[in-house]
Amino acid sequence: MDALIICEDIWKIYRVGDVDVQALRGLNLTIRRGEFVAIMGSSGSGKSTLMNILGCLDQPTKGQYRLNGIDVGHLQPDRLAEIRNQQIGFVFQSFNLIPRTSALENAQLPLFYRGLPLKEQKSLASAALQRVGLSGREHHSPTQLSGGQQQRVAIARALVTSPSLLLADEPTGNLDTQSSQEIMEILEGLNREGITVILVTHEIDIAAYASRQITIKDGRVLSDQATEGRSHIVSM
Amino acid sequence: MQAFLWLTIVTALRILGRNRLRAGLTMLGIVIGVGAVIAMVSIGEGAKQAVQKQIATMGTNVIMIWPTATSVGGVRGAQGGAVTLTVADAVDLKKKIPALSDTAWMKRDILQIVNGHRNDNSPVNGASPSYLSIRDWAFSTGGPFTQADMDSAALVALLGQSVVDELFDPGEEPLGSVIRIRNVPLRVIGVLSPKGQSTYGQDQDDVVIIPFTTAERKVFGTLFLGTVGWIYASTDRAEDLPDAVEQIREVLRTRHRLQHGQPDDFTIRTQVELGQVQEGTSQTLTVMLMAIASVSLLVGGIGIMNILLVSVTERTREIGVRMAVGAKRRHIMMQFLIEATTLSVVGGCMGILLGVLSAWLTTVIAGWPTIISGHTVAAAFAFSAAVGLFFGLYPANKAARLNPIEALRYE
Numbered sequence A: 001m002d003a004l005i006i007c008e009d010i011w012k013i014y015r016v017g018d019v020d021v022q023a024l025r026g027l028n029l030t031i032r033r034g035e036f037v038a039i040m041g042s043s044g045s046g047k048s049t050l051m052n053i054l055g056c057l058d059q060p061t062k063g064q065y066r067l068n069g070i071d072v073g074h075l076q077p078d079r080l081a082e083i084r085n086q087q088i089g090f091v092f093q094s095f096n097l098i099p100r101t102s103a104l105e106n107a108q109l110p111l112f113y114r115g116l117p118l119k120e121q122k123s124l125a126s127a128a129l130q131r132v133g134l135s136g137r138e139h140h141s142p143t144q145l146s147g148g149q150q151q152r153v154a155i156a157r158a159l160v161t162s163p164s165l166l167l168a169d170e171p172t173g174n175l176d177t178q179s180s181q182e183i184m185e186i187l188e189g190l191n192r193e194g195i196t197v198i199l200v201t202h203e204i205d206i207a208a209y210a211s212r213q214i215t216i217k218d219g220r221v222l223s224d225q226a227t228e229g230r231s232h233i234v235s236m
Numbered sequence B: 001m002q003a004f005l006w007l008t009i010v011t012a013l014r015i016l017g018r019n020r021l022r023a024g025l026t027m028l029g030i031v032i033g034v035g036a037v038i039a040m041v042s043i044g045e046g047a048k049q050a051v052q053k054q055i056a057t058m059g060t061n062v063i064m065i066w067p068t069a070t071s072v073g074g075v076r077g078a079q080g081g082a083v084t085l086t087v088a089d090a091v092d093l094k095k096k097i098p099a100l101s102d103t104a105w106m107k108r109d110i111l112q113i114v115n116g117h118r119n120d121n122s123p124v125n126g127a128s129p130s131y132l133s134i135r136d137w138a139f140s141t142g143g144p145f146t147q148a149d150m151d152s153a154a155l156v157a158l159l160g161q162s163v164v165d166e167l168f169d170p171g172e173e174p175l176g177s178v179i180r181i182r183n184v185p186l187r188v189i190g191v192l193s194p195k196g197q198s199t200y201g202q203d204q205d206d207v208v209i210i211p212f213t214t215a216e217r218k219v220f221g222t223l224f225l226g227t228v229g230w231i232y233a234s235t236d237r238a239e240d241l242p243d244a245v246e247q248i249r250e251v252l253r254t255r256h257r258l259q260h261g262q263p264d265d266f267t268i269r270t271q272v273e274l275g276q277v278q279e280g281t282s283q284t285l286t287v288m289l290m291a292i293a294s295v296s297l298l299v300g301g302i303g304i305m306n307i308l309l310v311s312v313t314e315r316t317r318e319i320g321v322r323m324a325v326g327a328k329r330r331h332i333m334m335q336f337l338i339e340a341t342t343l344s345v346v347g348g349c350m351g352i353l354l355g356v357l358s359a360w361l362t363t364v365i366a367g368w369p370t371i372i373s374g375h376t377v378a379a380a381f382a383f384s385a386a387v388g389l390f391f392g393l394y395p396a397n398k399a400a401r402l403n404p405i406e407a408l409r410y411e
């Protein structure tokens, strides 16, 4: 079993005033390399909390999370930054591009922190933009791009480092159907190239792209089932 | 790393360029502070050099002694006023103090100098020949009078350049002509090289120098015979000056029969001390200006800190994004430090320009000498960079310590 992600009894407790909010309550989860997983569940069920932990942006209050065999629960902030930089690509619902900065420079950003030579940064970033169908838009700033295009820049930024794990928290939440489909096709393509993709969505037809659907309720896994996956249908 | 630095600087400049007005207002404190420092130092240096030049015109290792009125219990009233120093004092000093290479004496009166139909009121110095060597007077034409002239009370005179300018037509040769002072004819045997202003701002070239004996017996009148206005002494080595001053004081007090506890009836000053008085005043001025400059640099620094704190808050989400894609704490830290330093360095450069300009204007308008040294400019530059670094530290640290999740969720 080639497990990329192993979560054992993950708890995340936020303290708001005098009240403890238990966002995750003993969640267990294993995800193999190369899977395409959709995480679903009602609002407030803990999906984003889980994604942040999986993406090493946050750490569990209790429990063990191992990514690629490394227990990331006790790492220092800088070491986590390194792991995010090298192994993880993150796509957000609200794109989160750096304002007034060109598409190319946005896509370059992870390489910039990796300390690559400038030339290499630029060529890799423009290849990533090409990969998401944005060649020719390198020098557009976010405000000069449509929502779908902005999200594609964000995906280019996520994949420019060739990560082993791509996390997308409601990547199509702010997009129309047409753009949503384009984004999902890109993610699907990346998964086919071997990148493990985990995506959070509320929409059944978006989730249908994945080969495994996990439903979360009250911070625990409610159901976990393999599906046909749209890719299988397409490739038939 | 180089790519990182380069891009961060470019980014910082771009951000500043976008908020030009804000950046400009923020930099104002630094601009004024650095400008004030540059202007002040260059004016101070100019003044200092001018003073040093003036001090050098006094001669080398010179000690000046002049009589002071002892109004409190003025027992020496017999001689009247402050006329307490004598030729004998000067001669005795040289005899008794081996450290003194020479002594000279001089008395002065302001008299009308006449050349044909022209006249001019100028100081006339009756001096011993050694006065010329101690005060390092050089000659543009002719030469000094000698001990023989002194002994015979010869009717000869040396003219300062300003007197020559007043009494002679341009091109007219003063050497050999005869001038009159109190109707005494004096032959001009030398014209002194110009010395310029003294440390007191007097024109040192507005002078006629004649032998002491000539002055005493033929020109000034015989009242207070043997008394002098100034005694000059010099030492070979500058280190000997303090000791020599003490010895002079002892010898003079003994000669003047001053009791223990009675104040000196003379004042002794070395060239160095005279310079220090001047430097002292320019130093208080420098300290004051320095205080003003530091306050505006401080205010400028706080301005930078303030604007950076605003910037960190405004760009919290951006910081979150940067962290999410792998920025470490030091990356975020560096970014804001570089932004702060860019602000202060750009401000510093503008301040340097402002300072150079004001120094130049001071010279042009007020006619004060100014000196802009590379050291000053380099120091101002380094200092403004340091201000940026120092005041950027807190905001940068604040940014670097943000939690990525909270930063990303920041509205």
Ligand SMILES: Nc1ncnc2c1ncn2[C@@H]1O[C@H](COP(=O)(O)OP(=O)(O)OP(=O)(O)O)[C@@H](O)[C@H]1O
Pocket (backbone or CB within 6 Å): A014, A015, A016, A021, A022, A023, A041, A042, A043, A044, A045, A046, A047, A048, A049, A050
């Ligand atoms: N920083 C926080 N402080 C306090 N409580 C929090 C914090 N973040 C999340 N929570 C709480 O944790 C629970 C799970 O939140 P989470 O954002 O993971 O939900 P979600 O499943 O992503 O919801 P949605 O579908 O609306 O995005 C919620 O009850 C939420 O109020």
Ligand SMILES: [Mg+2]
Pocket (backbone or CB within 6 Å): A047, A048, A049, A169
């Ligand atoms: Mg969510």
